Amino acid sequence: MISPIQDSYVVLKGVGKSFAGSTVLTGIDLTIPFGQFVALVGKSGSGKSTLLRLIAGLETPTSGQILIGGSALREQCAQARVMFQDARLLPWKRVRDNVGIGRTGDWRNDASRALEEVGLSDRGADWPGVLSGGQRQRVALARALVSAPSLLLLDEPLSALDALTRIDMQRLIERIWREHGFTVLLITHDVEEAVTLADRVILLDEGKISVDVHIDISRPRQRRSVRFGELEQQILGAVMAPSAIAG
Amino acid sequence: MSSRSAPKSQRLSGDVLLQFLLSWSVPAIAIIAWQVLACRGIIPARVLPAPTAVLRAGVRLWRTGELQNAILISSERAVAGFLIGGSIGFLIGLANGLSRISEMLLDSSVQMLRNIPHLALIPLVILWFGIGEPAKLFLVSLGVFFPIYLNTFHGIRSIDPGLREMASVYGVRSWSLFWNVILPGAMPSILVGVRYALGLMWLTLIVAETIAGDSGIGYITMNARDLMETDVVLLGIVIYAILGKLADTIARLLERTLLRWKPEYQQ
Numbered sequence: 166m167i168s169p170i171q172d173s174y175v176v177l178k179g180v181g182k183s184f185a186g187s188t189v190l191t192g193i194d195l196t197i198p199f200g201q202f203v204a205l206v207g208k209s210g211s212g213k214s215t216l217l218r219l220i221a222g223l224e225t226p227t228s229g230q231i232l233i234g235g236s237a238l239r240e241q242c243a244q245a246r247v248m249f250q251d252a253r254l255l256p257w258k259r260v261r262d263n264v265g266i267g268r269t270g271d272w273r274n275d276a277s278r279a280l281e282e283v284g285l286s287d288r289g290a291d292w293p294g295v296l297s298g299g300q301r302q303r304v305a306l307a308r309a310l311v312s313a314p315s316l317l318l319l320d321e322p323l324s325a326l327d328a329l330t331r332i333d334m335q336r337l338i339e340r341i342w343r344e345h346g347f348t349v350l351l352i353t354h355d356v357e358e359a360v361t362l363a364d365r366v367i368l369l370d371e372g373k374i375s376v377d378v379h380i381d382i383s384r385p386r387q388r389r390s391v392r393f394g395e396l397e398q399q400i401l402g403a404v405m406a407p408s409a410i411a412g
Numbered sequence: 413m414s415s416r417s418a419p420k421s422q423r424l425s426g427d428v429l430l431q432f433l434l435s436w437s438v439p440a441i442a443i444i445a446w447q448v449l450a451c452r453g454i455i456p457a458r459v460l461p462a463p464t465a466v467l468r469a470g471v472r473l474w475r476t477g478e479l480q481n482a483i484l485i486s487s488e489r490a491v492a493g494f495l496i497g498g499s500i501g502f503l504i505g506l507a508n509g510l511s512r513i514s515e516m517l518l519d520s521s522v523q524m525l526r527n528i529p530h531l532a533l534i535p536l537v538i539l540w541f542g543i544g545e546p547a548k549l550f551l552v553s554l555g556v557f558f559p560i561y562l563n564t565f566h567g568i569r570s571i572d573p574g575l576r577e578m579a580s581v582y583g584v585r586s587w588s589l590f591w592n593v594i595l596p597g598a599m600p601s602i603l604v605g606v607r608y609a610l611g612l613m614w615l616t617l618i619v620a621e622t623i624a625g626d627s628g629i630g631y632i633t634m635n636a637r638d639l640m641e642t643d644v645v646l647l648g649i650v651i652y653a654i655l656g657k658l659a660d661t662i663a664r665l666l667e668r669t670l671l672r673w674k675p676e677y678q679q
Binding site: 221223243245246247249251253255256257258259266267292293294295308312 | 572574575577578579580581582583584588592593596597599671673674675678
């Protein structure tokens with residue numbers, strides 16, 4: 166029943182990237198089916214952010230090929246939306262106008278609906294400057310959702326939030342993903358977060374994929390379950406492995 | 413409830429009143445002392461006439477229509493010079509901020525010219541244009557040009573690259589990028605330039621009108637100096653101060669309107 170495109174929505178073939186002589190990524194082969202929630206973990210400097218930026222079209226690969234929805238990626242892809250570590254809201258635009266940025270035509274209803282989804286329907290007329298860090302990231306999420314993306318790229322969007330806000334946001338992202346069914350690539354340095362949210366966790370080590378595991382725990386996930394602990398330990402062990410330290 | 417909140421608001425308005433009285437007490441005392449010293453003849457009227465004498469000179473010149481005329485002419489010069497120099501500075505600042513080629517072509521030349529104090533050009537400007545209107549417009553435009561240019565250029569270059577990247581991910585390009593991201597992002601810096609330029613505008617005009625001219629506030633004060641009318645000279649100085657304050661107030665209002673998104677402009 167699944168068409169080839171559905172089965173391989175994002176495809177990377179031998180993708181490499183180097184900046185001014187130093188190699189960041191080499192020979193990345195990766196296939197992500199449509200609707201899968203993938204978490205990318207790795208130490209800082211492992212190239213995970215670069216990989217996301219390549220898929221977002223913010224960088225061009227030095228070698229290899231990236232296909233999204235069956236067609237080669239050129240510049241930014243309209244179906245992909247990025248959430249950054251910082252919310253990157255325009256401080257001179259009210260929340261609703263930030264959500265509708267880049268949209269033409271009648272976007273106001275869509276913006277209101279997206280704000281409602283992230284629980285900020287009453288903050289549309291506020292300036293971003295008065296919002297808390299967590300609220301700003303919610304607005305950034307609404308901005309990503311408003312154009313009904315088929316691929317959501319999350320570049321450590323929760324790393325600057327406090328622990329409670331973070332758990333809130335994790336639940337929100339999981340809920341919205343389950344409702345919309347789009348494909349998600351989440352970068353995180355938090356293995357627990359990866360195991361909580363993702364269908365599949367990929368570990369990047371020195372520019373290569375070193376671990377690729379499916380998280381076979383039913384949702385909603387209990388962080389205290391035995392299987393959760395096993396998987397978390399397995400991935401953490403791989404992250405901390407001597408080969409990674411040696412580099 | 414109301415009985416509890418009433419004293420608080422009274423206390424608040426009391427604080428405001430106290431603040432007002434404190435900040436105005438020093439100038440008020442200075443003016444009263446000046447008036448007393450001048451009336452008793454301790455300060456000769458030729459050196460410093462009493463505030464009431466300055467006021468009388470103002471009323472006298474207002475009745476003849478000279479004062480309004482001079483204020484109008486000086487303000488026209490200031491505004492015209494500001495608009496000419498400001499728009500050239502803004503446009504070159506935009507060009508250099510947006511295009512590396514334009515920057516390489518123009519920026520170092522502008523930076524070199526900036527080192528010449530524009531008032532040092534007065535003798536040259538008089539040789540070129542005589543003492544008429546073009547000379548004054550040229551000097552004011554030149555004085556206004558540099559702060560507007562520098563702050564527009566700097567404002568565009570200091571826009572958070574993360575916001576530009578976000579805009580590009582969300583498909584915001586060309587005109588939309590300029591209107592929604594670049595111009596509002598550079599606006600705080602541009603307005604700093606505007607405020608600075610307004611100060612330079614009056615300064616340049618005062619110097620230009622005082623050195624050479626046949627109309628305007630500077631002309632009235634120089635004429636009065638020849639006739640030893642110290643009260644009119646003082647009047648001219650006061651008028652310049654009021655006009656300068658007015659320009660600054662307009663700049664503040666502009667900031668409050670255009671930068672109302674800034675947390676410091678929200679109650």
